[in-house]
Amino acid sequence: MYSNIISCFNSSVVFTLLAIGIAFVIMTGEIDVSIGSTMGLAAAIAGTLAQQNSSWFLMILYSVILGIVVGIINGFGVSVLGVPSLIFTLGTMGIIRGLVYVYSRGRTVENFAGDFTNFGSRTLFGDITFYYIIVVLIVIAAHLILTRTRSGKYFIAVGDNCGGANLIGIPVIRTKIIAYIMCGIFAAVSGVAFASKYGQVNIVAGAGYEMSAIAACVLGGISLSGGLGSIAGAAIGAVIMSAISRLLVFIGISTDYDNAIKGIMLITIIVADSLIQRHSIESARRERLAARASAVRKGGFES
Amino acid sequence: MKSDYIKGLKKFISKWEFVLFLILVAEFIIFGGVNFEKFMRIESIFSSINNYISIGIISLFVTFVMITGGIDIQASSIVGLTSIIIGVLWSDVGLNIWLAVILAIITAGLCGTLSGFLIAYFNVQPMVVTLGGSFLYSGVALLISSLSKTPAYQGISGFPAKNEFGDFVSFRALGKTVLFNKVPIQLVIYAVLIIICYLLLHKSKYGRKVFLVGVNQQAAELSGINSRKIIMSTYTLTGIGAAIAGVLLTANVDSAKYNLGSTFTLSIITAVVLGGTLSTGGKGNIIGTAVAAIIICIMRYGLPLCFGISIQNVDLPIGIMLVVVVAGRAILSNSKVLAFLKHKNKTTR
Numbered sequence: 001m002y003s004n005i006i007s008c009f010n011s012s013v014v015f016t017l018l019a020i021g022i023a024f025v026i027m028t029g030e031i032d033v034s035i036g037s038t039m040g041l042a043a044a045i046a047g048t049l050a051q052q053n054s055s056w057f058l059m060i061l062y063s064v065i066l067g068i069v070v071g072i073i074n075g076f077g078v079s080v081l082g083v084p085s086l087i088f089t090l091g092t093m094g095i096i097r098g099l100v101y102v103y104s105r106g107r108t109v110e111n112f113a114g115d116f117t118n119f120g121s122r123t124l125f126g127d128i129t130f131y132y133i134i135v136v137l138i139v140i141a142a143h144l145i146l147t148r149t150r151s152g153k154y155f156i157a158v159g160d161n162c163g164g165a166n167l168i169g170i171p172v173i174r175t176k177i178i179a180y181i182m183c184g185i186f187a188a189v190s191g192v193a194f195a196s197k198y199g200q201v202n203i204v205a206g207a208g209y210e211m212s213a214i215a216a217c218v219l220g221g222i223s224l225s226g227g228l229g230s231i232a233g234a235a236i237g238a239v240i241m242s243a244i245s246r247l248l249v250f251i252g253i254s255t256d257y258d259n260a261i262k263g264i265m266l267i268t269i270i271v272a273d274s275l276i277q278r279h280s281i282e283s284a285r286r287e288r289l290a291a292r293a294s295a296v297r298k299g300g301f302e303s
Numbered sequence: 304m305k306s307d308y309i310k311g312l313k314k315f316i317s318k319w320e321f322v323l324f325l326i327l328v329a330e331f332i333i334f335g336g337v338n339f340e341k342f343m344r345i346e347s348i349f350s351s352i353n354n355y356i357s358i359g360i361i362s363l364f365v366t367f368v369m370i371t372g373g374i375d376i377q378a379s380s381i382v383g384l385t386s387i388i389i390g391v392l393w394s395d396v397g398l399n400i401w402l403a404v405i406l407a408i409i410t411a412g413l414c415g416t417l418s419g420f421l422i423a424y425f426n427v428q429p430m431v432v433t434l435g436g437s438f439l440y441s442g443v444a445l446l447i448s449s450l451s452k453t454p455a456y457q458g459i460s461g462f463p464a465k466n467e468f469g470d471f472v473s474f475r476a477l478g479k480t481v482l483f484n485k486v487p488i489q490l491v492i493y494a495v496l497i498i499i500c501y502l503l504l505h506k507s508k509y510g511r512k513v514f515l516v517g518v519n520q521q522a523a524e525l526s527g528i529n530s531r532k533i534i535m536s537t538y539t540l541t542g543i544g545a546a547i548a549g550v551l552l553t554a555n556v557d558s559a560k561y562n563l564g565s566t567f568t569l570s571i572i573t574a575v576v577l578g579g580t581l582s583t584g585g586k587g588n589i590i591g592t593a594v595a596a597i598i599i600c601i602m603r604y605g606l607p608l609c610f611g612i613s614i615q616n617v618d619l620p621i622g623i624m625l626v627v628v629v630a631g632r633a634i635l636s637n638s639k640v641l642a643f644l645k646h647k648n649k650t651t652r
Contacts, residue, residue: 081630082633083633084582084583086374086430087625088630090568090572090622091622091625092622092626093569093622094569094573094618094621094625095618095622097619098617098619098622211437215434215438254449256442256446257442258442259438260439260442260445261442263435263438263442264439266438267432267436267439270427274425274426
């Protein structure tokens with residue numbers, strides 16, 4: 001029982017990293033569907049490095065560079081050129097997925113040397129893997145940066161009211177580009193974790209992961225219209241997403257239900273969210289009207 | 304009189320469809336130049352368009368959605384859903400194949416309507432609902448395929464095909480009939496659908512309403528249009544379009560599988576955007592979409608044939624095309640760039 005719960009957390013490492021990354025972008029009110037492909041490319045690169053028994057430092061360095069490059073391209077297209085983010089990142093998704101095919105020549109990258117794959121299952125404190133500890137630290141750090149620092153609060157501000165943020169002097173374009181760069185870096189680093197965890201990288205690695213990461217953010221309470229939510233929420237959403245399939249096995253239902261349940265959850269949550277928001281807007285409006293009406297009745301309302 | 308003619312020509316040249324047409328011609332010249340014998344065979348060009356006809360059909364209907372300002376990324380999973388419903392109803396339930404087809408199309412229409420309902424009446428972002436829908440419908444397709452005796456990965460095959468004379472009749476006729484020894488029947492169906500969509504979008508009252516909702520939903524509402532109903536109906540149309548694509552694809556490959564068409568999303572959106580539809584809504588064109596879809600089909604056919612690129616790599620050029628088109632259009636419509644270009648023109652003069 002206990003070990004099952006722990007393994008839910010352990011198996012969510014890749015999703016959590018992806019979800020944290022895309023949370024930055026979603027908070028600014030944009031979207032990035034290219035992260036699955038970025039992850040696949042980073043995993044393929046890390047895999048070939050692992051075949052040559054290279055150092056960890058090199059893998060992380062390469063993936064961070066890859067993430068920065070992808071992030072700058074996406075951020076430029078979306079914020080400077082003003083292309084709708086879904087369409088632009090859909091394009092880069094296709095390009096990067098194509099690069100994965102070109103890079104790995106259509107073959108699966110496997111047979112990693114050294115203890116690259118062993119590291120993925122190394123544990124600390126009982127059953128919790130080393131990876132998950134790192135992820136938890138990253139979540140805490142990112143959460144603190146977003147809620148405590150000045151430039152961290154820019155992300156929420158830009159997502160909440162882009163024009164307003166611009167007027168009070170927040171660099172909107174720069175903030176959005178930084179959000180995309182963060183997203184790219186996290187996606188690429190999650191690729192290294194992916195390669196180390198599964199021990200092989202095929203050409204479609206990470207396809208569809210962007211959808212799960214977005215769903216994780218929505219589950220974690222991040223509004224897709226931007227300006228609302230937290231990194232911790234995204235991380236919890238990611239754990240839920242990866243726990244669903246594990247739970248199904250546990251209850252004894254076939255994993256065929258996986259996608260259907262995820263879809264129903266996503267739709268239910270987003271509809272409920274929209275209904276609650278509409279209700280709160282409506283009640284706030286009523287309150288304002290009532291206050292104004294009572295002011296008029298008292299005769300104290302002059303205009 | 305003559306100047307009118309020239310004006311009309313100029314107007315046509317400055318239109319986006321003309322650029323698309325040039326791209327299509329360029330494709331033929333490049334691919335034909337590299338490998339004339341292999342590329343320039345009418346049969347294989349037709350049959351290649353045939354293979355990717357689903358992209359063309361679905362993108363026609365997604366154009367409606369994009370004009371209202373929405374987006375639909377669930378259509379590709381509805382293709383698989385339609386396919387598996389036909390397969391299971393026919394082979395395991397034992398229904399008549401045509402009844403199965405009709406039921407599958409109705410189901411797909413209802414799936415589209417459900418998403419459209421949530422988008423229109425609950426003001427949820429279309430992107431998220433159709434994302435959830437793509438999970439949901441592909442999941443349901445997988446579940447339905449597990450009802451069948453045939454394993455999911457194998458696909459249900461052996462649809463009614465030939466009569467005693469060896470001609471393709473019944474269901475497979477939809478996938479295999481070739482008219483005049485050259486033209487596959489799917490192309491004819493595609494052409495008919497293009498005409499229907501063109502009339503619906505550009506010549507009918509409904510089409511005007513779709514455009515008005517896309518330009519300004521508030522204004523549309525004020526002028527007495529039930530804008531929510533219009534938005535919902537566009538998603539219903541996409542569901543039906545995806546179902547038609549699913550039926551044709553199933554008939555063509557003779558296999559009902561839950562994941563048919565699951566990789567189409569990028570190509571569909573590319574076709575619609577390349578066709579000149581604004582993703583923010585209010586502007587779009589069926590002919591543009593149709594030509595853009597054919598451009599993508601020819602690309603998918605020509606690149607592997609002439610340059611030896613494997614079929615899986617084709618995502619790369621299609622992605623580049625999408626990015627270049629949207630970025631290029633954004634640059635050109637940017638007021639600063641326009642001002643710069645005008646200024647430059649003046650100074651050079």
